[in-house]
Amino acid sequence: MIAIAVLGHGTVGSGVLEVFNKNHESIIQKAGEDMEIRYVLDRRDFPDVPYHDKFVKDFDVILNDPEVRVVVEVLGGLNPAYDFVRRCLEAGKNVVTSNKELVAAKGAELLAIAREKNVNFLFEASVGGGIPILRPLSQCLSANQIVEIAGILNGTTNFILTKMFREGMAFADALALAQQLGYAERDPSADVEGGDACRKVCILASLAYGRHVNPEDVHTEGITHITAEDVRYADAWGGVIKLIGRVKKLEDGRLFAMVSPAFISRESQLATVDDVFNGILVRGDALGDVVFYGRGAGKLPTASAVVADVIDAVKHLKARKYIFWEPAKDGYVCDYLEVPAAMFVRIAARNRAEALRSVHGLLGSVTEVVAPGVENEAAFITPTLPEGEIARALQALQALDYTILSTIRVLDY
Ligand SMILES: NC(=O)C1=CN([C@@H]2O[C@H](COP(=O)(O)OP(=O)(O)OC[C@H]3O[C@@H](n4cnc5c(N)ncnc54)[C@H](OP(=O)(O)O)[C@@H]3O)[C@@H](O)[C@H]2O)C=CC1
């Protein structure tokens, strides 16, 4: 009998218990071993659940039980999750986690401990919720050089954008609904300011290219400044606005990585990814493009990925699954200002023709975008130029007394 402990009984933890109990027969059949969830650690009591007798408050009870071979960490946050996970791995226990903050910050170190102790450290649910993405990336696509990864990686912001711009819901109401549905992080600014998608980009980049990428090195913008006018312009241009996380290997071996809102053409495979769904495009040199699509957050979808990792860990108790990446290195992620981009720009302007003449003088030939009913401003898409050049031209425009109302990247996926 393999004993399992679950740290955290919130949205994901309670989902893990639900899926494990509901599908117990088929789960043990697939794992090839009998398994039980012996402990659930949480600071609260849950007297009404049928497994109320499994709750403990003292982590050492779990750490000191030699029959606990797999520990599921679904507490969230860095502390005490990092301390608990490190001590479990050092004690020779396998660990499964959905905690992207932990993996993005400490992945290289925890994978090194797992390798040294010959145990599994698995984190499929940390990217894309219930979507299988990390296992396909490290196994099914392993014959490819990964050219690029780009996608909608945060369910909460995609849900908010969909509710706001399809149903006219206010930002705060859409966020409150996402929180109620269990999609948002404990601190939802991580969702709306792009930090959660950034952590996922870091995990994808680390796994795809074999070296740890720190969130601090990835330029990150969220969705809080996106307005209804921006969406009207996107619509007039022929597209939608999505929060896109991306990473690409450059010819000189460095990486380019970024999280930002972007105009995406209606023809793009990512344009129709709505609500809590995520869509992740992986471009391999042999395969070409493959897109992974599904529910990116929520109790049962996330639990589905966590429990699958538990099964995988139990199947690989003797021969651990080989996942590893090198520690981070200074200068590995390039400055985003070096990289070419096309930018949608709105400026306040009473005289549109005059404003566009100034813009042409600074940026060359731009494409004007007109949104029906939006007045006293000019909007255009810049040519594809290094972002630093665009930024300097926009500064020069401000020096001519034009106010920049918004800048949104235009991407072609
Ligand atoms: N929700 C989702 O859709 C997804 C979440 N994730 C990740 O999974 C992890 C868990 O998320 P989620 O389930 O939503 O979070 P919740 O906040 O719903 O659950 C966390 C649970 O752990 C408890 N807890 C936290 N710290 C401690 C502690 N030190 N000691 C004892 N109990 C503790 C919390 O108690 P209390 O509430 O009293 O603080 C809560 O019951 C996070 O890393 C999240 O980013 C990943 C993919 C999807």
Ligand SMILES: N[C@@H](CC=O)C(=O)O
């Ligand atoms: N808050 C996250 C949860 C899943 O990772 C999201 O909304 O995507």
